Amino acid sequence: MCGIVGYIGDKHAIELLTCGLEKLEYRGYDSAGVAFIDENKLKIVKSKGRLNNLEEKLEVSPKHSHIGIGHTRWATHGEPSDINSHPHQNKKGNIAVVHNGIIENYLEIKEELIKKGYEFVSETDTEVIPYLIDMYYEGDLKESVIKAIKRLKGSFALGIMSLDEPDKLIAVRKDSPLIIGIGQGENFIASDIPAVIDWTREIYILENGEMAELTKDNVILMDFDGNPIEKEVYKVTWNIDEAQKGGYDHFMLKEIFEQPKVLKDTLFPRIGNDGRIRLDDIDTNSLDIENIEKIYIVACGTAYHAGLVGKKLIEKYAKIPVITDVASEFRYNNPFIDEKTLLIVVSQSGETADTLAALRLAKKKKAKTLAICNVVGSSIAREVDYILYTWAGPEIAVASTKAYTTQVVLLALLALYIADVRKTIDEDEYKKALEVLNSIPDDVEKILRSKSKLEDIASHLYKSRDIFYIGRGLDYYVAMEGSLKLKEVSYIHSEAMAAGELKHGTLALIEKDTPVIALATQDYLYDKVISNIKEVKARGAYTIAIAKEGNNEIEGVADLVIYIPDVINELAVPLAIIPLQLIAYYVAIQRGCDVDKPRNLAKSVTVE
Structure with a gap:
């Protein structure tokens, strides 16, 4: 949902921005835009509709800018239109911002800014951000951003640039994903790794409450008070070919036909030669499976449908009552959670806002938490107590296919694993289920032939x-x-x-x-x-x-x-x-x- 790309370096920024935005099209969007500095002016070009509409407008623009930010918007506040598209800027036109997320108190801030003489042109919540930064700006972009973001409530990943400091990009993350790509003589910001993988495989994954100041030769990481922080570099190991069509007409068809392989990748490493299930690094003692009294499975959409299957399998094999709930309702249902509860969240991206909120509520109530997720290093993967990855590889098509089947088989493994620990399944039934699981990739291959x-x-x-x-x-x-x-x-x-x-x-x-x-x-x-x-x-x-x-x-x-x-x-x-x-x-x-x-x-x- 929405995509952010930012670049600072010696290459042609506009070309890199549009290329990066193309890699984020899978997130869904209804408009797109870029901001860049050219001839000592901050210029913004944006358009409703697909990226090719934006690219047509950019054909008459210079392509030698060294810095820029780009965005694909999925409308929340205000209809899809050129005016509501990102980037947004202040009235003076020297500050530009791209934003993923929702500013919950934007009306309150907007009213305050209007009283100070600021005039708004869009219907978006985002437009308050460049105006707030403008209000606090006293010659230091980073300091004005720090002051501005402390006023914001809600979720936001931000990319920010200023004509007054043309060799600097600011990145900010709270509850919406944002990564930093580390290059040689160039650096990047993006919502997701595919946007930058053509140019770097070294990534900083920003956590909540973290921000970064980028120049072409340096990245300074800090908290929202400006205090420097250290972070390990995450090295991307998957191949860019996995995020490309590979001869198929569409990503959806490619991902359907990848299922035999990804099911093998998800299943086989977790079934040992001794015929027992090994769930990665999960410590049976700390998870305390034998004393779990109830399980919640919480997810959205396709992942929720996988969770419903998981409920049946866990109840069948492990004999534990399971409650499934859609994540957007979970927090408002006053769930009965305590230290003897296991919450299982299921999410392809690991960034689903409602699912993440459910996870945080369960942790506050002292429940044990386990995630089934496809994206390594995602927010859910980092915050959960225990993580099981579906090794499905990048899923680009909006409609989930291979993520669903890998979620289902991983939930089956989990159900059998818990049953084995709790001694609620006899050996013949256990072996039969594993035998069938082992055959599923070949059976899927057979169906695909029809x-x-x-x-x-x-x-x-x-x-x-x-x-x-x-x-x-x-x-x-x-x-x-x-x-x-x-x-x-x-x-x-x-x-x-x-x-x-x-x-x-x-x-x-x-x-x-x-x-x-x-x-x-x-x-x-x-x-x-x-x-x-x-x-x-x-x-x-x-x-x-x-x-x-x-x-x-x-x-x-x-x-x-x-x-x-x-x-x-x-x-x-x-x-x-x-x-x-x-x-x-x-x-x-x-x-x-x-x-x-x-x-x-x-x-x-x-x-x-």
Whole structure:
């Protein structure tokens, strides 16, 4: 959500800024802009819409500026427009600011500044920041920034530059991610590593309450009082090719097809030669698994759907009650948390604002905290007591695919690990589950080979107005994720239902040729789902079923059947979701949608 890039050095700043912003497009945005110094003037160019709109405007601009800041905006305060786009500047035009996050007390500050004679031109909360810095400026940009940020409440990652100090950039971080890229004769700021990885692999990851003063040859790190701090350099080890399309038409398709590999990377190192699960460096004694009385799993969106699967698996194997909650509601539900509670947060980016807030609340209440996360060094990864990484690599498409399946299998490992420690699972069941987990990457590979059939199925769906997904037990949670994928990328209204609830209202929406996708992978609920398919068929629905190999009688009920390998009920989820991911992708393509960057959505949601 929003992207920041900043550069100071000897190269052409504008080219580096636009290149860096392109690497952050996956975060979601509706406008873009840059500020730079040229001919002793601070110039700002910005535009509503995609980056190519901005780049067209920049074609007539000089390309030899040594310093600049850039931004892709995801609208919160004020509609997407040129005026509301970042960077924002003070009236004199000598200070420019880019901002990710939300300033919660901006109206109060704005009223104060208006009384002092400041005039505002945008609807944004961000515009108060350059005016505050201007008000405090007495010849030292760093000092005026320190005074200004102490007035701000909310979340903010800031990039700041001034015409009066043209060889200096200021970076500030509170509750929104920001990193510093360390180069030779040049330095960078950015919201995320892909923006700078073409030029450096040495990174400072700013923590909350930290800021930095950058020149082309130096980086000074400090706290919000200006006191210097020391920090280890983080060295990026993954390859930039992992964040590029690699011959695929879209990142989403590439990431779907990467799942066999990333599932192996997530699973295999954690299953020892002795057939026991090893969860990285987690200390069983300090986690005190045997005395945990309840578990919360808290997440948002796709990660929440993975958490629902995790709840079922932990309760099945470890016999501990689990409560799942969406992170945006969790803090307001007065959760019953104490030192015998384990909070598990799930987040691809590790920066999801609502999930991070839930984590901090749990820590205040003395709960033990564990995160399942994909981004090394992210805020959640640094603040949690215990961390398990999904080794999915960079996920660029806004609609999550490989992050979801790796989250699910890692939650399965965690459930089995806790059950093993607590002795709530017999050895045969434990070994059988591990055997199935080991086979999942190959099973996913097998399903992916049927992509042409799934593309064909999409051709029956892409003109639909509504699509319904139904399932029971774990299949209901798969239905929720499949429905979300479709609506995210194709903009078709879709709804997931617990199949047994159809008759309590939703059946009224089923009419001739309404598509219904039915999940039927849970053996003990198979006959029930068959009955539910017959219910919608009787109302004229066009039905597509997902079932395990061998359950051929469903062919006489559903119009189309997609088969997945026959595995135990508990571990069918990472297989059943694959056809739904591909259907969503192909439906979106056939509708002409921007698959990797769906409208109004952001990859990393860093505001509440």
